[in-house]
Amino acid sequence: MAPVARLPDWFKEAKPDICLTGGRGSRRGFVEKTLANLESFLRDTLYGENASAKQGLLQGITPHVRIAGIIILVASSAMTANAAMLGFIVAVAAIITLASRVSFKTAAKRVAPSFVFTFILSLPVFFSFMTPGAEVFGAGGAGINGLRVSVTREGFFSAAFFLTRVTTAVWLASLVVETTTQGDFFKGMIRLPIPAFFVTALFMTFRYMFILVKIAEDAALARKSRVIRVAALSESQRWFASRATFMLKRSIALAQEVNMAMASRGFNGVVKVIDGKGMARGDFLWLGFTVFVVLLSIRF
Amino acid sequence: MHIPDGYLGPKTCIAFYAVMAPVWYIASSRAQKSLKAAQLPILALGAAFTFVIMMFNIPVPGGSSGHMVGAVVVAIALGPWAGVVAMTLTLTLQAFLFGDGGLTALAANSFNMGVVMSFSGYYVYRVIAAGPAPSPKRRAIASAVAAYVAINLAAFAVVLELGVQPGLEAGLGGAPLYAPYPLSVTLPAMMATHLVFFGPVEALGTALVVSYAHKFNDGAILEAGKNASWKPLWAALIALIILTPLGLFASGTPWGEWGAQELGGIVGFIPSGMREMRGLWKGAMPGRLRRAGF
Numbered sequence: 001m002a003p004v005a006r007l008p009d010w011f012k013e014a015k016p017d018i019c020l021t022g023g024r025g026s027r028r029g030f031v032e033k034t035l036a037n038l039e040s041f042l043r044d045t046l047y048g049e050n051a052s053a054k055q056g057l058l059q060g061i062t063p064h065v066r067i068a069g070i071i072i073l074v075a076s077s078a079m080t081a082n083a084a085m086l087g088f089i090v091a092v093a094a095i096i097t098l099a100s101r102v103s104f105k106t107a108a109k110r111v112a113p114s115f116v117f118t119f120i121l122s123l124p125v126f127f128s129f130m131t132p133g134a135e136v137f138g139a140g141g142a143g144i145n146g147l148r149v150s151v152t153r154e155g156f157f158s159a160a161f162f163l164t165r166v167t168t169a170v171w172l173a174s175l176v177v178e179t180t181t182q183g184d185f186f187k188g189m190i191r192l193p194i195p196a197f198f199v200t201a202l203f204m205t206f207r208y209m210f211i212l213v214k215i216a217e218d219a220a221l222a223r224k225s226r227v228i229r230v231a232a233l234s235e236s237q238r239w240f241a242s243r244a245t246f247m248l249k250r251s252i253a254l255a256q257e258v259n260m261a262m263a264s265r266g267f268n269g270v271v272k273v274i275d276g277k278g279m280a281r282g283d284f285l286w287l288g289f290t291v292f293v294v295l296l297s298i299r300f
Numbered sequence: 301m302h303i304p305d306g307y308l309g310p311k312t313c314i315a316f317y318a319v320m321a322p323v324w325y326i327a328s329s330r331a332q333k334s335l336k337a338a339q340l341p342i343l344a345l346g347a348a349f350t351f352v353i354m355m356f357n358i359p360v361p362g363g364s365s366g367h368m369v370g371a372v373v374v375a376i377a378l379g380p381w382a383g384v385v386a387m388t389l390t391l392t393l394q395a396f397l398f399g400d401g402g403l404t405a406l407a408a409n410s411f412n413m414g415v416v417m418s419f420s421g422y423y424v425y426r427v428i429a430a431g432p433a434p435s436p437k438r439r440a441i442a443s444a445v446a447a448y449v450a451i452n453l454a455a456f457a458v459v460l461e462l463g464v465q466p467g468l469e470a471g472l473g474g475a476p477l478y479a480p481y482p483l484s485v486t487l488p489a490m491m492a493t494h495l496v497f498f499g500p501v502e503a504l505g506t507a508l509v510v511s512y513a514h515k516f517n518d519g520a521i522l523e524a525g526k527n528a529s530w531k532p533l534w535a536a537l538i539a540l541i542i543l544t545p546l547g548l549f550a551s552g553t554p555w556g557e558w559g560a561q562e563l564g565g566i567v568g569f570i571p572s573g574m575r576e577m578r579g580l581w582k583g584a585m586p587g588r589l590r591r592a593g594f
Contacts, residue, residue, distance in 0.1 A: 071403055078404045079310045081471050110399055114304055125480045158475040162306070165478075169305030170399055177397055185396070197328055197340070198389075204344030205351070205389045206397075212345075212352040241508035244353060248377060248509065251349045255341035262341070 051106075051178050057099035058179040063188030065283040070176050072290040077168045082300035083157070086164055092293065093171050102178045110174035111167055118166045122159040131155030182206070204258075211254070212247055219243045301369065301458060301498075302394065303409055305402030307479045309469030312461060316407035323415060324388060330381035343382055346374045347389035353505075368505035369454075371413055372421030372447045376510060383418030384410070408461055412454045421450030421506075440511045447506035448499045455494035459486045 052059060058066050077089045097107055124130040133154030180188070186203045190196065223239060279287075308316075353370035375383030388410045394400035401409045428442035463483030466476040479486070560578045564570040 074305055074403050075310075078305055078308075078313065078402075081469075081477050114399065118304070118306075122480060125476075130480075131475070154473065154475060158471075158480065161471075161475075161477070162480055166304055166306035169402060169404070173305065173396070173403055174399060177399075195328065198324070198385075201340055201344045201347070201385070202389055202392060204341060205347040206393060208345050208348035209351050209393075212348050213355070216352050216355065237504070237508055238512075240505070241512040244373075244505070244509045245512040247352060248349055248373065248513065251345035252342065252377075255345040258341040 050181075051100060051102045052181045052184070054101045056101040056179065057096060058175060059100060060282055061286050062279060062283050063180060063184040064191035065188075065279060065287055066180065067176055067185070067188045068192060069286050069290040070172055072287075072294050073172050074169050076290075076294045076297040077165055077172060079294070080165075080297035080300060082297075083161060085297055085300040086161065086168065089172075089293065089297070090164065090168050093168055093175075096175060097171075100175065100179050102175065106178060107171055107174060110178075111170050114170040115163070115167050118163050122162050125159040125162070126151045126155045128152045128155065131158055208251070208254070212251065215247060215250060216243065219246070301409075301413060301454065302391070302401035303405040303412075303458065303461065305404050307402070307465070308405050308408055308461060309465055309478045310404075311468055312408065312465070312478075313404045316405075316411055320407040320410055320415075323384065324410075327381045327384040327388075327414075330379075342378065343385050344389065346378050346382060346386035347393075350374055350386060351390045351393065368447075368502045369413055369417065369451060370505075371417035371454075372425070372443070372450050372502070372506050373509050375418040375422040376425055376443065376446075376506075380418045380422040383422065384414040387414035387418065412457045412461075416454045416457050417450040420453045421446040424449050436511060436514060439514060440507045443510035444503040444507035448503040451502040452491070452494050452499050455490050455498070459483065459490045462486045462490075 061069070073089065073092065077086065080086050080089065097104060128135060128150045131152050131154050133152035135150040136153050136156065137151040176185070186199065186206070189199045189202065220243075350370040350373075353373070354367050371383055371387050374386050378386065391401055391406060391409050391413065395403050395406050395409075425442045425446035428445055429439050434442070460483070462479040462481065463486040465479040466482050469477045471477045481489070558566065560570050560574050563574065
């Protein structure tokens with residue numbers, strides 16, 4: 001008779017589906033949360049859907065004019081106090097999205113976090129206890145501890161206006177990222193009236209972010225793959241301190257190396273752009289249109 | 301802490317851009333001067349550090365975790381002016397590329413997380429950890445207090461900016477056009493979370509990084525920030541001393557310190573709790589001194 005293979009009892013016990021590496025009582029440990037943050041950053045910036053390679057309205061406009069126009073439109077959405085004008089800016093955002101061949105799904109993904117946050121934040125504004133006025137929907141005479149919980153017309157319009165304004169601004173701002181490659185973005189920033197020192201530092205910051213994110217991701221992944229039980233709080237905090245200090249140390253060491261490399265190559269801190277094309281007719285039209293919209297929003 | 305577009309009205313945004321334009325100019329030239337040759341890469345790396353540190357979750361007692369801003373670490377390491385530039389760089393990239401914080405609110409966000417956090421954090425740290433060789437314990441306490449004070453001051457600045465919007469920018473019928481809540485709502489909502497949760501997280505994270513840097517690197521990576529001048533701190537203190545007597549010229553009751561009758565006159569009724577308790581507190585002075593006018 002063949003021997004029966006028996007599994008030890010400890011092997012048959014149900015285990016949580018993920019290994020918690022810190023943070024008792026939480027389903028996800030702090031390392032998992034950190035890894036999720038880092039992964040979503042890399043996924044969104046490196047591998048995210050982007051319409052910058054497509055032929056479209058915004059893609060056909062010179063980068064610095066495109067960025068300036070979008071900033072002007074965002075300012076318009078922030079300035080208007082008129083619902084019809086805000087509606088017009090929403091329509092403009094929708095037409096630009098369509099004409100630039102950016103998918104509405106991608107735009108919605110960009111806008112969703114701000115929309116949800118602002119909706120939750122502005123929820124009390126809908127109700128009579130925050131915004132008194134004509135009741136349109138609600139508990140009639142009922143309430144909680146004498147507090148009426150009906151939605152008022154004034155509250156609805158006030159909250160809806162605020163929510164639309166915030167969502168439209170985020171939507172418009174997201175069109176820069178969706179229609180511009182990273183190289184074009186910094187090329188455009190250099191040609192805007194911003195100090196060259198600042199734009200160069202911005203460009204370097206963006207590059208270094210990836211190096212530091214990679215270092216941080218490696219550190220978090222290395223810990224996750226080596227830890228098989230919930231670590232003590234003090235030990236987890238020590239790990240955070242060591243990694244943060246290590247990154248700071250690496251940052252400064254790398255900065256010194258880059259500085260020496262820059263100096264040895266005669267770089268004086270100002271990035272020069274090869275593409276020196278002037279503005280085309282489409283650029284003037286785009287800029288003229290955005291200025292027209294901002295003037296309308298000031299008027300209304 | 302990141303204020304999105306649409307929360308602040310044009311008056312506030314323009315005012316903050318007007319305030320921040322000279323600050324950015326001075327911060328850039330000061331940072332270049334104090335950091336000497338390695339200015340540009342070190343500023344960029346400082347900015348990248350704060351960006352990445354915001355993604356790191358710090359485990360806190362109770363099983364939860366939160367993230368820090370990192371502005372005080374950069375201010376201690378590179379100096380407060382460099383801290384302002386580094387935070388502005390981070391916030392600019394976050395606003396443009398990741399939708400964190402608004403383009404119109406960029407100056408306000410830079411003021412809150414750059415100017416307020418960097419300067420308050422830096423000088424609180426330097427005052428508490430003053431001396432040639434402060435003990436590791438004092439250094440840890442100094443960085444924790446600095447970070448706690450800095451993030452709460454920055455949160456308070458956000459409270460003021462959001463809380464004044466209903467009064468500054470209202471539509472027809474007084475309906476708020478921007479951030480809809482007055483100071484009476486923004487103050488407890490924002491400060492409670494920062495005093496109780498985000499403040500301790502920032503304090504813990506900053507203390508851990510500064511202590512670790514001194515323990516294993518002898519604090520060498522925090523040396524660049526030591527060269528910063530004390531002048532801004534003295535200027536702020538002198539300005540406060542000069543402005544303090546202005547209170548003597550103020551007329552009427554300070555805002556929020558109204559008596560029951562005054563409040564009744566302002567809002568049209570005396571709240572029941574106030575009416576019931578107004579006779580309860582007789583004052584800290586004994587009766588004789590009080591009658592004598594003290």
